[in-house]
Amino acid sequence: MNLRKKLIDLSLRRMNIDRWAVIYLLISAFYPVLKPSAFPEPWANAILHGGLALIIWFVPPFLRCSRFFPLRLLGEIYLPLIFPMFYAEMKYLGIIFFDFENSLDPSLIRLEEWIFGGQPSLEWSRLWPWPWFHELMEFAYFTYYFLAVIFLMLVFRAGNLAEQAKWDMVRSFVRDLSLTMLICYTMYTLFPAWGPKYFRAGYVEVDGWIFTSIMRHIHENGALLGAAFPSSHVAASMVPWWHTWTNFPRHRWWMTTIFVLLCMSTVYNRYHYVVDVIAGLILGALVMYFGHRLGDVARDRLKYRKG
Numbered sequence: 392m393n394l395r396k397k398l399i400d401l402s403l404r405r406m407n408i409d410r411w412a413v414i415y416l417l418i419s420a421f422y423p424v425l426k427p428s429a430f431p432e433p434w435a436n437a438i439l440h441g442g443l444a445l446i447i448w449f450v451p452p453f454l455r456c457s458r459f460f461p462l463r464l465l466g467e468i469y470l471p472l473i474f475p476m477f478y479a480e481m482k483y484l485g486i487i488f489f490d491f492e493n494s495l496d497p498s499l500i501r502l503e504e505w506i507f508g509g510q511p512s513l514e515w516s517r518l519w520p521w522p523w524f525h526e527l528m529e530f531a532y533f534t535y536y537f538l539a540v541i542f543l544m545l546v547f548r549a550g551n552l553a554e555q556a557k558w559d560m561v562r563s564f565v566r567d568l569s570l571t572m573l574i575c576y577t578m579y580t581l582f583p584a585w586g587p588k589y590f591r592a593g594y595v596e597v598d599g600w601i602f603t604s605i606m607r608h609i610h611e612n613g614a615l616l617g618a619a620f621p622s623s624h625v626a627a628s629m630v631p632w633w634h635t636w637t638n639f640p641r642h643r644w645w646m647t648t649i650f651v652l653l654c655m656s657t658v659y660n661r662y663h664y665v666v667d668v669i670a671g672l673i674l675g676a677l678v679m680y681f682g683h684r685l686g687d688v689a690r691d692r693l694k695y696r697k698g
Contacts (some may be wrong), residue, residue: 525660572623
């Protein structure tokens with residue numbers, strides 16, 4: 392009886408992101424099996440995915456019951472912490488359904504040429520080959536890696552919010568960020584696009600300093616090919632921007648400035664086509680709109696039960 396009660400309690404604390412993560416893991420576990428030559432040890436990968444899905448199904452709901460802040464926080468934000476694993480898998484998943492020459496790039500290039508009469512991502516850095524501007528753009532692109540952390544810091548440092556309100560805010564934010572990235576990873580697997588820096592265009596060298604060197608190192612050692620459309624940099628960064636805009640009006644000006652510069656940097660630095668940026672904005676907006684309407688079933692059930 393006690394075990395049954397504990398399982399019920401865990402199910403009431405199971406979030407939508409847990410369900411999405413499990414579905415993603417179980418489906419993506421079998422992609423490599425379709426083309427074993429593109430993925431090392433596909434069956435071992437399937438077992439790993441299955442084991443991780445089982446852990447996610449039980450452990451995060453348990454951690455959300457904890458009164459110890461670090462464990463509670465881990466239970467709420469765990470999914471973005473394993474995104475690097477999903478990202479690393481794209482190296483192989485991106486060539487399971489389409490190889491390099493059959494990627495989405497030619498279609499995106501034709502679309503850009505039809506809209507703009509050319510490719511802005513190829514011309515902008517040639518027109519403005521300024522080291523100071525290139526450094527600014529690389530810094531803006533780099534901010535992607537810590538905007539989510541900054542938003543969480545704003546939430547927990549807010550003295551005018553009740554504790555439960557802070558956790559609700561974190562859950563809404565993680566829900567939107569997680570769904571956005573899971574959709575991006577699925578798109579990169581099924582419809583890979585390499586982007587203007589890698590697909591037949593090459594790289595135009597523009598001088599810079601600290602962040603130019605940092606981003607060059609990141610892309611030389613961990614760049615993911617096939618992850619251009621839609622731009623996850625734009626879609627995922629739109630989430631902390633919007634949640635900051637909505638909940639912390641005093642911080643709108645600098646978060647908006649960073650977000651605009653980040654969107655610009657994806658094109659200037661040739662990481663993305665302009666249409667990738669537009670698609671990222673649309674994706675982020677749709678996810679947050681429907682995420683807000685959907686809410687969180689687990690939290691609503693838990694509140695109803697307590698009431």
